[in-house]
Amino acid sequence: MILLAAPEPVAPVASGGVLLAAALASIALIVILITYVKLHPFLALLLGGVAVGVLAGRNVMDVITSFGEGFGATATSVGLLIALGAMFAKLLSDSGGADQIVDTIVGRSSVRTLPWAMALVGAIIGLPMFFEIGLVLLMPVIYLVARRAQVSLITVGIPTLAGLSAMHGLVPPHPGPLAAIGALQADLGTTLALGVLVAIPVIVVSGPLFGKLAGRWVVVDAPHTFDATPVTNPEGDTRRPSFGVTLFSVLLPLVLMLAKAIVDIVINDPENNVQQVFDVIGYPLVALTIAVIVAMFTLGRGSGMDRRQIAKTVEMSLPPIAGILLIVAAGGGFKQSLIDTGIGTQLADWAQGSGVSAIVLAWVLAVLIRLATGSATVATITASSLVVDLVANMPAAEVSLVVLAVGAGSVFFSHVNDAGFWLVKEYFGLDVGQTIKSWSLMETVLSVSGLVFVLALSMVI
Numbered sequence: 001m002i003l004l005a006a007p008e009p010v011a012p013v014a015s016g017g018v019l020l021a022a023a024l025a026s027i028a029l030i031v032i033l034i035t036y037v038k039l040h041p042f043l044a045l046l047l048g049g050v051a052v053g054v055l056a057g058r059n060v061m062d063v064i065t066s067f068g069e070g071f072g073a074t075a076t077s078v079g080l081l082i083a084l085g086a087m088f089a090k091l092l093s094d095s096g097g098a099d100q101i102v103d104t105i106v107g108r109s110s111v112r113t114l115p116w117a118m119a120l121v122g123a124i125i126g127l128p129m130f131f132e133i134g135l136v137l138l139m140p141v142i143y144l145v146a147r148r149a150q151v152s153l154i155t156v157g158i159p160t161l162a163g164l165s166a167m168h169g170l171v172p173p174h175p176g177p178l179a180a181i182g183a184l185q186a187d188l189g190t191t192l193a194l195g196v197l198v199a200i201p202v203i204v205v206s207g208p209l210f211g212k213l214a215g216r217w218v219v220v221d222a223p224h225t226f227d228a229t230p231v232t233n234p235e236g237d238t239r240r241p242s243f244g245v246t247l248f249s250v251l252l253p254l255v256l257m258l259a260k261a262i263v264d265i266v267i268n269d270p271e272n273n274v275q276q277v278f279d280v281i282g283y284p285l286v287a288l289t290i291a292v293i294v295a296m297f298t299l300g301r302g303s304g305m306d307r308r309q310i311a312k313t314v315e316m317s318l319p320p321i322a323g324i325l326l327i328v329a330a331g332g333g334f335k336q337s338l339i340d341t342g343i344g345t346q347l348a349d350w351a352q353g354s355g356v357s358a359i360v361l362a363w364v365l366a367v368l369i370r371l372a373t374g375s376a377t378v379a380t381i382t383a384s385s386l387v388v389d390l391v392a393n394m395p396a397a398e399v400s401l402v403v404l405a406v407g408a409g410s411v412f413f414s415h416v417n418d419a420g421f422w423l424v425k426e427y428f429g430l431d432v433g434q435t436i437k438s439w440s441l442m443e444t445v446l447s448v449s450g451l452v453f454v455l456a457l458s459m460v461i
Contacts, residue, residue, distance in 0.1 A: 019056055019343040026052035026338075027382060031372040041378055042323070045330035049337035056341035066340040067333035074332025077285075078178045079325045083318060084288040085173045088253075089129040090317035091295045091310075095303035096240035097249065098125055102141045104243040111149045115159040118145065119207035122163020123199070127250055130175075130324075131168040132423060135161070139427050143222040153222045153428055154438050155215030161424065161439065162207030165446055169376060169411040170202070170404055171195040173253070173288060175328050176380040180403040183335045183384040184391050188284050189261025191400040192254065198404055198453045206446035214438045220429055241302035249298045253291035256282045324377070331381030338385045358394070359405040359458060362387045363451050366409025374418035379410040397461045401454050408450025414443045 026048045033044035046067070053063030092098050102121050109117035121141070125134045142160055146153045172178050172192055181191055241249070260282020267275045280286055292314075300310040366383035370376060383406045391399045414421045415436070425435040 019341055022052050022055035022341060023338060023343045023386070025055055026334075027369065030334075030378070030382070031369075034373050034375065034378070040323070041373075041375055042326040042330045045327065045334045045378070045381070049330070049334040052334075052343075053337045053341055056343070058341065062340075063337060066336045069333075070336025070339075071329045071333035073336075074179070074182060075325065075329040078175070078182050078328055078332070081173050081178055081284055081288055082175055082321060082325055082328065084285075084292055085128055086130075086317040086321045087292050087314050088288070088295055090313050091292070091299045092128060092246070092250065094309075094313045095299035095305065097246035097299045097303070098129075100240045100243050100246050101125065101250075102138065106141065106145055111151070114145060114149050114151075114156055115208040115211050118142070118156045119159035119163045119203050122160040122207070123167055123203055124163075124247075124250060126164040126167030127171065127254065128173075129164075130321075131164050131420065134164045135423060135427065138164075146222040152215040152219045154218045154220060155211055157428060158211035158214050158438060158442050159203075159207035162203050162211070162442060162446060165411055165443060166199045166203045166206070166450075169407040169446070170199045170450065173284065175324055176377050176410055177403065177407050179328050179331055179377065179381050180384040180406045182332065183381070183388060184399055184403055186399040186403045187261070187396045189257050189264070189282065190396050191403050192257055193261060194397070194400050194457065195404055195407075196254075198408075198450060198457065201453055202408075202446055202449050205449045206442050210442055210445050214442065218430065218434045218438045220434070239302075239304045241299050245298050245302055249291070249295045252294060253287040256287035256290065257284060258282075260287075327377055328381070331378070331385075335381065335385035335388070339388055343386070357455075357458075358387060358390050358398075358402050359451070359454055361390070362402050363405040363409040363447075363454075366406045367412040367447070370410050370412050371415075374415070374421075376410040380406050383409065398458065401458050401461070404454050405451060408447050408454060411443050411450075412447035414440050 029051050030041075030044045030048040033039040033047065034041055049067040049070075050060075050063055053066060054060060058066075101124055105117050105121050105124075106114070122134070122138065125138060138160055142153065142157050145156050149156065168174050169176060172181060172188055172195070177191065177195065180186070181188055240246075260278045263275050263278040263282075269275055270279075281290065296310050296314075300313070305313070362383055365386055366379045369382045370379035373379060384403070387402065387406075391402050394402070414424075421435060421439065424430070424439045425432065428435070428438075430438065
Protein backbone atom coordinates (compact mmCIF):
# COMPACT_ATOMS: atom_id res chain seq x y z
CA MET A 1 0.00 0.00 0.00
CA ILE A 2 1.35 3.40 -0.80
CA LEU A 3 -1.43 5.76 0.19
CA LEU A 4 -2.38 6.85 3.65
CA ALA A 5 -5.61 5.32 4.88
CA ALA A 6 -8.52 7.06 3.22
CA PRO A 7 -11.70 7.87 5.09
CA GLU A 8 -14.57 5.46 4.76
CA PRO A 9 -17.03 6.35 1.96
CA VAL A 10 -20.16 8.05 3.20
CA ALA A 11 -23.58 6.65 2.50
CA PRO A 12 -24.98 7.69 -0.90
CA VAL A 13 -27.22 10.72 -0.66
CA ALA A 14 -28.86 10.30 -4.07
CA SER A 15 -30.25 7.55 -6.27
CA GLY A 16 -28.07 5.50 -8.58
CA GLY A 17 -29.24 7.42 -11.62
CA VAL A 18 -28.41 10.78 -10.07
CA LEU A 19 -24.99 9.55 -8.94
CA LEU A 20 -24.18 8.24 -12.41
CA ALA A 21 -25.30 11.50 -13.99
CA ALA A 22 -23.16 13.45 -11.49
CA ALA A 23 -20.09 11.36 -12.30
CA LEU A 24 -20.60 11.68 -16.05
CA ALA A 25 -21.20 15.42 -15.76
CA SER A 26 -18.05 15.93 -13.71
CA ILE A 27 -15.95 13.91 -16.15
CA ALA A 28 -17.46 15.88 -19.05
CA LEU A 29 -16.62 19.09 -17.21
CA ILE A 30 -13.00 17.99 -16.80
CA VAL A 31 -12.80 17.07 -20.50
CA ILE A 32 -14.27 20.40 -21.61
CA LEU A 33 -12.06 22.43 -19.30
CA ILE A 34 -8.90 20.66 -20.50
CA THR A 35 -9.65 20.37 -24.22
CA TYR A 36 -11.68 23.48 -25.04
CA VAL A 37 -11.04 25.99 -22.26
CA LYS A 38 -7.38 24.89 -22.15
CA LEU A 39 -7.41 24.98 -18.37
CA HIS A 40 -4.56 23.29 -16.55
CA PRO A 41 -5.52 19.70 -15.56
CA PHE A 42 -4.87 20.55 -11.88
CA LEU A 43 -7.62 23.19 -11.89
CA ALA A 44 -9.88 21.02 -14.05
CA LEU A 45 -9.62 18.12 -11.58
CA LEU A 46 -10.18 20.48 -8.67
CA LEU A 47 -13.39 21.88 -10.20
CA GLY A 48 -14.50 18.41 -11.29
CA GLY A 49 -14.01 17.04 -7.79
CA VAL A 50 -16.17 19.76 -6.29
CA ALA A 51 -18.76 19.45 -9.05
CA VAL A 52 -19.33 15.72 -8.64
CA GLY A 53 -20.03 16.08 -4.93
CA VAL A 54 -22.35 19.06 -5.31
CA LEU A 55 -24.27 17.43 -8.18
CA ALA A 56 -24.66 14.29 -6.09
CA GLY A 57 -26.38 16.35 -3.40
CA ARG A 58 -23.60 16.50 -0.81
CA ASN A 59 -22.94 19.49 1.43
CA VAL A 60 -20.40 21.83 -0.17
CA MET A 61 -18.10 21.88 2.86
CA ASP A 62 -18.16 18.08 3.03
CA VAL A 63 -17.18 17.95 -0.63
CA ILE A 64 -14.28 20.33 -0.07
CA THR A 65 -13.17 18.28 2.94
CA SER A 66 -13.26 15.07 0.88
CA PHE A 67 -11.21 16.62 -1.88
CA GLY A 68 -8.66 18.00 0.58
CA GLU A 69 -8.23 14.66 2.31
CA GLY A 70 -7.71 12.83 -0.97
CA PHE A 71 -5.32 15.52 -2.21
CA GLY A 72 -3.25 15.39 0.97
CA ALA A 73 -3.05 11.61 1.16
CA THR A 74 -1.91 11.36 -2.46
CA ALA A 75 0.62 14.20 -2.20
CA THR A 76 2.09 12.63 0.94
CA SER A 77 2.74 9.25 -0.64
CA VAL A 78 2.71 9.31 -4.43
CA GLY A 79 4.14 12.83 -4.57
CA LEU A 80 7.21 11.81 -2.57
CA LEU A 81 7.88 8.88 -4.90
CA ILE A 82 7.57 11.06 -8.00
CA ALA A 83 10.00 13.60 -6.53
CA LEU A 84 12.56 10.91 -5.68
CA GLY A 85 12.18 9.39 -9.14
CA ALA A 86 12.86 12.77 -10.74
CA MET A 87 16.03 13.21 -8.65
CA PHE A 88 17.30 9.81 -9.73
CA ALA A 89 16.50 10.43 -13.39
CA LYS A 90 18.35 13.75 -13.37
CA LEU A 91 21.42 12.12 -11.81
CA LEU A 92 21.28 9.40 -14.46
CA SER A 93 21.11 11.98 -17.24
CA ASP A 94 23.67 14.51 -16.01
CA SER A 95 26.25 11.88 -15.04
CA GLY A 96 26.32 10.40 -18.53
CA GLY A 97 24.97 7.12 -17.21
CA ALA A 98 22.08 7.17 -19.68
CA ASP A 99 24.53 7.71 -22.54
CA GLN A 100 26.63 4.83 -21.25
CA ILE A 101 23.64 2.48 -21.38
CA VAL A 102 22.78 3.59 -24.90
CA ASP A 103 26.34 3.35 -26.25
CA THR A 104 26.96 -0.06 -24.70
CA ILE A 105 23.80 -1.69 -25.99
CA VAL A 106 23.65 -0.04 -29.41
CA GLY A 107 27.39 -0.43 -30.00
CA ARG A 108 27.07 -4.22 -29.78
CA SER A 109 24.14 -4.53 -32.18
CA SER A 110 24.00 -5.39 -35.86
CA VAL A 111 21.72 -3.63 -38.34
CA ARG A 112 19.18 -6.45 -38.01
CA THR A 113 19.09 -6.34 -34.23
CA LEU A 114 19.15 -2.54 -33.90
CA PRO A 115 15.34 -2.18 -33.46
CA TRP A 116 15.46 -4.75 -30.65
CA ALA A 117 18.41 -3.00 -29.06
CA MET A 118 16.64 0.36 -29.25
CA ALA A 119 13.54 -1.16 -27.64
CA LEU A 120 15.75 -2.41 -24.80
CA VAL A 121 17.36 1.03 -24.47
CA GLY A 122 13.92 2.67 -24.35
CA ALA A 123 12.75 0.24 -21.67
CA ILE A 124 15.82 0.67 -19.45
CA ILE A 125 15.85 4.46 -19.77
CA GLY A 126 12.07 4.45 -19.33
CA LEU A 127 12.27 2.70 -15.95
CA PRO A 128 13.29 5.79 -13.99
CA MET A 129 12.55 8.60 -16.46
CA PHE A 130 9.32 10.26 -17.54
CA PHE A 131 8.40 9.68 -21.18
CA GLU A 132 9.08 13.25 -22.32
CA ILE A 133 12.49 13.37 -20.64
CA GLY A 134 13.48 9.99 -22.05
CA LEU A 135 12.40 11.02 -25.55
CA VAL A 136 14.40 14.24 -25.51
CA LEU A 137 17.40 12.41 -24.11
CA LEU A 138 17.31 9.64 -26.72
CA MET A 139 16.52 11.67 -29.85
CA PRO A 140 20.19 12.30 -30.76
CA VAL A 141 20.84 8.57 -30.43
CA ILE A 142 17.82 7.67 -32.56
CA TYR A 143 19.02 10.09 -35.27
CA LEU A 144 22.56 8.71 -35.20
CA VAL A 145 21.48 5.06 -35.27
CA ALA A 146 19.07 5.64 -38.17
CA ARG A 147 21.79 7.39 -40.20
CA ARG A 148 24.42 4.73 -39.54
CA ALA A 149 22.05 1.86 -40.32
CA GLN A 150 20.63 3.74 -43.34
CA VAL A 151 17.05 2.93 -42.37
CA SER A 152 13.94 5.02 -41.87
CA LEU A 153 13.93 7.02 -38.67
CA ILE A 154 10.65 5.28 -37.81
CA THR A 155 12.21 1.79 -37.96
CA VAL A 156 14.46 2.49 -34.97
CA GLY A 157 12.38 5.28 -33.42
CA ILE A 158 9.15 3.33 -32.89
CA PRO A 159 10.82 0.52 -30.86
CA THR A 160 12.46 3.16 -28.67
CA LEU A 161 9.14 4.95 -28.14
CA ALA A 162 7.45 1.62 -27.36
CA GLY A 163 9.97 0.90 -24.61
CA LEU A 164 9.53 4.36 -23.11
CA SER A 165 5.73 4.38 -23.37
CA ALA A 166 5.21 0.87 -21.99
CA MET A 167 7.23 1.67 -18.91
CA HIS A 168 5.44 5.01 -18.54
CA GLY A 169 1.99 3.39 -18.65
CA LEU A 170 2.56 0.07 -16.89
CA VAL A 171 5.45 0.17 -14.46
CA PRO A 172 5.82 2.17 -11.23
CA PRO A 173 7.36 4.50 -10.09
CA HIS A 174 5.81 6.46 -12.98
CA PRO A 175 2.98 8.83 -11.92
CA GLY A 176 0.13 7.03 -13.69
CA PRO A 177 0.75 3.53 -12.29
CA LEU A 178 1.50 4.99 -8.86
CA ALA A 179 -1.76 6.93 -8.88
CA ALA A 180 -3.73 3.83 -9.86
CA ILE A 181 -1.95 1.71 -7.24
CA GLY A 182 -2.80 4.28 -4.60
CA ALA A 183 -6.42 4.67 -5.65
CA LEU A 184 -7.09 0.94 -5.81
CA GLN A 185 -4.91 0.14 -2.78
CA ALA A 186 -2.92 -2.39 -4.83
CA ASP A 187 0.33 -3.93 -3.64
CA LEU A 188 3.22 -2.09 -5.30
CA GLY A 189 5.62 -5.03 -5.35
CA THR A 190 3.08 -7.33 -6.98
CA THR A 191 2.07 -4.68 -9.49
CA LEU A 192 5.71 -3.96 -10.31
CA ALA A 193 6.47 -7.63 -10.95
CA LEU A 194 3.36 -8.17 -13.07
CA GLY A 195 3.91 -4.85 -14.85
CA VAL A 196 7.39 -5.86 -15.98
CA LEU A 197 6.04 -9.27 -16.98
CA VAL A 198 3.36 -7.67 -19.17
CA ALA A 199 5.63 -4.92 -20.49
CA ILE A 200 8.12 -7.35 -22.07
CA PRO A 201 5.78 -8.94 -24.68
CA VAL A 202 3.96 -5.62 -25.13
CA ILE A 203 7.22 -3.89 -26.09
CA VAL A 204 8.11 -6.72 -28.47
CA VAL A 205 4.77 -6.50 -30.28
CA SER A 206 4.43 -2.71 -30.39
CA GLY A 207 8.16 -2.02 -30.79
CA PRO A 208 10.37 -4.06 -33.13
CA LEU A 209 7.50 -5.99 -34.77
CA PHE A 210 5.18 -3.05 -35.40
CA GLY A 211 8.15 -0.75 -36.07
CA LYS A 212 9.15 -2.92 -39.01
CA LEU A 213 5.74 -2.29 -40.60
CA ALA A 214 5.60 1.37 -39.66
CA GLY A 215 9.07 1.89 -41.16
CA ARG A 216 7.64 0.81 -44.52
CA TRP A 217 4.58 3.03 -44.25
CA VAL A 218 6.47 6.11 -43.14
CA VAL A 219 9.94 6.62 -44.61
CA VAL A 220 11.78 9.65 -43.26
CA ASP A 221 15.48 10.41 -42.91
CA ALA A 222 17.07 11.49 -39.66
CA PRO A 223 17.95 15.20 -39.52
CA HIS A 224 21.50 16.24 -38.61
CA THR A 225 20.51 17.99 -35.42
CA PHE A 226 20.81 17.57 -31.67
CA ASP A 227 24.50 16.76 -31.73
CA ALA A 228 25.52 15.94 -28.18
CA THR A 229 27.76 18.41 -26.34
CA PRO A 230 29.72 16.68 -23.59
CA VAL A 231 29.65 18.29 -20.16
CA THR A 232 33.00 18.32 -18.39
CA ASN A 233 33.52 17.83 -14.68
CA PRO A 234 35.78 20.08 -12.56
CA GLU A 235 38.88 18.12 -13.65
CA GLY A 236 38.07 18.89 -17.29
CA ASP A 237 37.28 15.34 -18.46
CA THR A 238 34.06 13.64 -19.50
CA ARG A 239 34.31 10.49 -17.38
CA ARG A 240 31.18 8.37 -17.20
CA PRO A 241 30.15 5.69 -14.73
CA SER A 242 30.63 2.21 -16.18
CA PHE A 243 27.77 0.30 -17.77
CA GLY A 244 27.67 -2.21 -14.92
CA VAL A 245 27.57 0.49 -12.24
CA THR A 246 24.90 2.42 -14.14
CA LEU A 247 22.71 -0.65 -14.64
CA PHE A 248 23.11 -1.55 -10.96
CA SER A 249 21.97 1.96 -10.00
CA VAL A 250 18.92 1.83 -12.29
CA LEU A 251 17.78 -1.59 -11.13
CA LEU A 252 18.52 -1.15 -7.41
CA PRO A 253 15.10 0.26 -6.35
CA LEU A 254 13.26 -2.30 -8.46
CA VAL A 255 15.30 -5.16 -6.96
CA LEU A 256 14.63 -3.93 -3.43
CA MET A 257 10.86 -3.68 -4.01
CA LEU A 258 10.69 -7.05 -5.77
CA ALA A 259 12.78 -8.66 -3.02
CA LYS A 260 10.29 -7.43 -0.43
CA ALA A 261 7.40 -8.96 -2.39
CA ILE A 262 9.22 -12.29 -2.76
CA VAL A 263 10.26 -12.47 0.92
CA ASP A 264 6.70 -11.66 2.00
CA ILE A 265 5.45 -14.61 -0.06
CA VAL A 266 8.19 -17.09 0.91
CA ILE A 267 8.45 -16.34 4.65
CA ASN A 268 4.96 -14.91 5.25
CA ASP A 269 5.65 -14.16 8.92
CA PRO A 270 5.43 -10.49 10.01
CA GLU A 271 7.37 -11.36 13.20
CA ASN A 272 10.33 -12.81 11.27
CA ASN A 273 13.41 -10.55 11.49
CA VAL A 274 14.46 -11.15 7.88
CA GLN A 275 11.00 -10.25 6.57
CA GLN A 276 10.93 -7.14 8.75
CA VAL A 277 14.24 -5.95 7.27
CA PHE A 278 13.00 -6.48 3.72
CA ASP A 279 9.68 -4.87 4.56
CA VAL A 280 11.63 -1.71 5.46
CA ILE A 281 14.21 -1.58 2.65
CA GLY A 282 11.65 -2.73 0.08
CA TYR A 283 9.06 -0.14 1.07
CA PRO A 284 8.78 2.13 -2.02
CA LEU A 285 9.68 5.36 -0.25
CA VAL A 286 12.70 3.75 1.44
CA ALA A 287 13.82 1.87 -1.70
CA LEU A 288 13.79 5.00 -3.84
CA THR A 289 15.51 7.05 -1.13
CA ILE A 290 18.26 4.43 -0.93
CA ALA A 291 18.55 4.47 -4.73
CA VAL A 292 18.92 8.25 -4.88
CA ILE A 293 21.59 8.28 -2.15
CA VAL A 294 23.49 5.42 -3.81
CA ALA A 295 23.22 7.18 -7.20
CA MET A 296 24.85 10.29 -5.77
CA PHE A 297 27.97 8.17 -5.32
CA THR A 298 27.78 5.63 -8.17
CA LEU A 299 26.55 8.09 -10.81
CA GLY A 300 27.43 11.49 -9.39
CA ARG A 301 30.86 10.85 -7.91
CA GLY A 302 31.41 8.08 -10.44
CA SER A 303 31.26 10.65 -13.26
CA GLY A 304 33.57 13.07 -11.45
CA MET A 305 30.91 15.44 -10.10
CA ASP A 306 31.77 17.29 -6.92
CA ARG A 307 29.33 17.81 -4.05
CA ARG A 308 28.19 21.16 -5.41
CA GLN A 309 27.36 19.71 -8.83
CA ILE A 310 25.47 16.79 -7.31
CA ALA A 311 23.45 19.16 -5.14
CA LYS A 312 22.69 21.34 -8.17
CA THR A 313 21.57 18.33 -10.21
CA VAL A 314 19.19 17.20 -7.48
CA GLU A 315 17.87 20.74 -7.06
CA MET A 316 17.22 21.18 -10.80
CA SER A 317 15.24 17.92 -10.96
CA LEU A 318 12.28 19.26 -8.99
CA PRO A 319 10.91 22.37 -10.80
CA PRO A 320 9.96 20.46 -14.00
CA ILE A 321 7.74 18.03 -12.07
CA ALA A 322 5.77 20.61 -10.07
CA GLY A 323 2.84 20.45 -12.49
CA ILE A 324 2.83 16.65 -12.46
CA LEU A 325 2.76 16.57 -8.67
CA LEU A 326 -0.22 18.93 -8.55
CA ILE A 327 -2.13 16.97 -11.20
CA VAL A 328 -1.59 13.63 -9.46
CA ALA A 329 -2.53 15.05 -6.05
CA ALA A 330 -5.63 16.71 -7.51
CA GLY A 331 -6.47 13.35 -9.03
CA GLY A 332 -6.38 11.91 -5.52
CA GLY A 333 -8.82 14.61 -4.42
CA PHE A 334 -11.13 13.86 -7.35
CA LYS A 335 -10.95 10.17 -6.53
CA GLN A 336 -12.01 10.78 -2.93
CA SER A 337 -14.87 13.02 -4.07
CA LEU A 338 -16.12 10.22 -6.32
CA ILE A 339 -15.80 7.61 -3.58
CA ASP A 340 -17.68 9.69 -1.05
CA THR A 341 -20.65 10.18 -3.38
CA GLY A 342 -21.19 6.40 -3.48
CA ILE A 343 -20.95 6.22 -7.29
CA GLY A 344 -18.27 3.53 -7.01
CA THR A 345 -20.65 1.25 -5.15
CA GLN A 346 -23.35 1.77 -7.76
CA LEU A 347 -20.93 1.10 -10.61
CA ALA A 348 -19.61 -2.01 -8.87
CA ASP A 349 -23.15 -3.36 -8.43
CA TRP A 350 -23.92 -2.71 -12.09
CA ALA A 351 -20.70 -4.35 -13.31
CA GLN A 352 -21.21 -7.41 -11.13
CA GLY A 353 -24.78 -7.74 -12.29
CA SER A 354 -23.89 -7.40 -15.97
CA GLY A 355 -20.98 -9.84 -15.83
CA VAL A 356 -18.52 -7.35 -17.32
CA SER A 357 -14.92 -8.12 -16.39
CA ALA A 358 -13.38 -5.55 -14.06
CA ILE A 359 -10.25 -5.63 -16.21
CA VAL A 360 -12.14 -4.89 -19.41
CA LEU A 361 -14.30 -2.23 -17.76
CA ALA A 362 -11.24 -0.46 -16.30
CA TRP A 363 -9.49 -0.54 -19.69
CA VAL A 364 -12.52 0.82 -21.56
CA LEU A 365 -13.00 3.65 -19.07
CA ALA A 366 -9.32 4.61 -19.37
CA VAL A 367 -9.51 4.48 -23.18
CA LEU A 368 -12.56 6.76 -23.34
CA ILE A 369 -11.05 9.34 -20.99
CA ARG A 370 -7.69 9.17 -22.79
CA LEU A 371 -9.36 9.82 -26.14
CA ALA A 372 -11.34 12.71 -24.69
CA THR A 373 -8.62 14.46 -22.67
CA GLY A 374 -5.38 13.38 -24.31
CA SER A 375 -3.82 12.90 -20.87
CA ALA A 376 -2.65 9.44 -19.82
CA THR A 377 -2.37 10.58 -16.21
CA VAL A 378 -5.90 12.03 -16.11
CA ALA A 379 -7.24 8.86 -17.77
CA THR A 380 -5.49 6.68 -15.21
CA ILE A 381 -6.64 8.71 -12.23
CA THR A 382 -10.26 8.99 -13.35
CA ALA A 383 -10.69 5.39 -14.52
CA SER A 384 -9.14 3.94 -11.37
CA SER A 385 -11.33 6.21 -9.24
CA LEU A 386 -14.45 4.80 -10.88
CA VAL A 387 -13.60 1.15 -10.19
CA VAL A 388 -12.43 1.47 -6.57
CA ASP A 389 -15.42 -0.35 -5.11
CA LEU A 390 -15.37 -2.94 -7.87
CA VAL A 391 -11.97 -4.26 -6.73
CA ALA A 392 -12.62 -3.91 -2.99
CA ASN A 393 -12.79 -7.66 -2.29
CA MET A 394 -10.44 -8.91 -4.99
CA PRO A 395 -7.18 -10.77 -4.26
CA ALA A 396 -4.03 -8.62 -4.45
CA ALA A 397 -2.86 -10.06 -7.78
CA GLU A 398 -6.20 -9.37 -9.47
CA VAL A 399 -6.21 -5.79 -8.20
CA SER A 400 -2.74 -5.37 -9.70
CA LEU A 401 -4.04 -6.65 -13.03
CA VAL A 402 -6.82 -4.04 -12.94
CA VAL A 403 -4.14 -1.39 -12.34
CA LEU A 404 -2.26 -2.65 -15.41
CA ALA A 405 -5.47 -2.63 -17.47
CA VAL A 406 -6.02 1.00 -16.54
CA GLY A 407 -2.42 1.77 -17.47
CA ALA A 408 -2.76 0.03 -20.83
CA GLY A 409 -5.97 1.88 -21.62
CA SER A 410 -4.43 5.23 -20.67
CA VAL A 411 -2.01 5.20 -23.63
CA PHE A 412 -4.57 4.27 -26.30
CA PHE A 413 -4.34 6.17 -29.65
CA SER A 414 -2.48 9.37 -28.85
CA HIS A 415 -3.82 12.10 -31.15
CA VAL A 416 -4.00 15.86 -31.57
CA ASN A 417 -5.16 16.63 -28.01
CA ASP A 418 -2.07 14.94 -26.55
CA ALA A 419 1.12 16.95 -26.04
CA GLY A 420 3.12 13.77 -26.69
CA PHE A 421 1.63 13.59 -30.20
CA TRP A 422 3.10 16.98 -31.12
CA LEU A 423 6.37 16.22 -29.38
CA VAL A 424 6.88 13.11 -31.50
CA LYS A 425 5.68 14.87 -34.66
CA GLU A 426 8.19 17.70 -34.33
CA TYR A 427 11.18 15.66 -33.21
CA PHE A 428 10.67 13.10 -35.97
CA GLY A 429 9.89 15.72 -38.62
CA LEU A 430 6.55 14.15 -39.58
CA ASP A 431 3.26 15.55 -40.80
CA VAL A 432 0.03 14.81 -38.96
CA GLY A 433 -0.87 11.84 -41.18
CA GLN A 434 2.55 10.25 -40.77
CA THR A 435 2.41 10.74 -37.02
CA ILE A 436 -0.95 8.97 -36.84
CA LYS A 437 0.29 6.08 -39.01
CA SER A 438 3.35 5.57 -36.83
CA TRP A 439 3.13 6.98 -33.28
CA SER A 440 -0.66 6.89 -32.81
CA LEU A 441 -1.01 3.35 -34.17
CA MET A 442 1.97 2.20 -32.08
CA GLU A 443 0.24 3.49 -28.94
CA THR A 444 -2.93 1.67 -29.97
CA VAL A 445 -1.08 -1.61 -30.56
CA LEU A 446 0.63 -1.16 -27.18
CA SER A 447 -2.69 -0.53 -25.44
CA VAL A 448 -4.59 -3.42 -27.01
CA SER A 449 -1.74 -5.91 -26.61
CA GLY A 450 -1.43 -4.76 -23.00
CA LEU A 451 -5.08 -5.65 -22.41
CA VAL A 452 -4.63 -9.01 -24.14
CA PHE A 453 -1.63 -9.99 -22.03
CA VAL A 454 -3.30 -8.79 -18.82
CA LEU A 455 -6.36 -10.91 -19.61
CA ALA A 456 -4.08 -13.87 -20.38
CA LEU A 457 -2.40 -13.44 -17.00
CA SER A 458 -5.78 -13.27 -15.28
CA MET A 459 -6.51 -16.78 -16.52
CA VAL A 460 -3.49 -18.28 -14.78
CA ILE A 461 -3.27 -16.19 -11.60
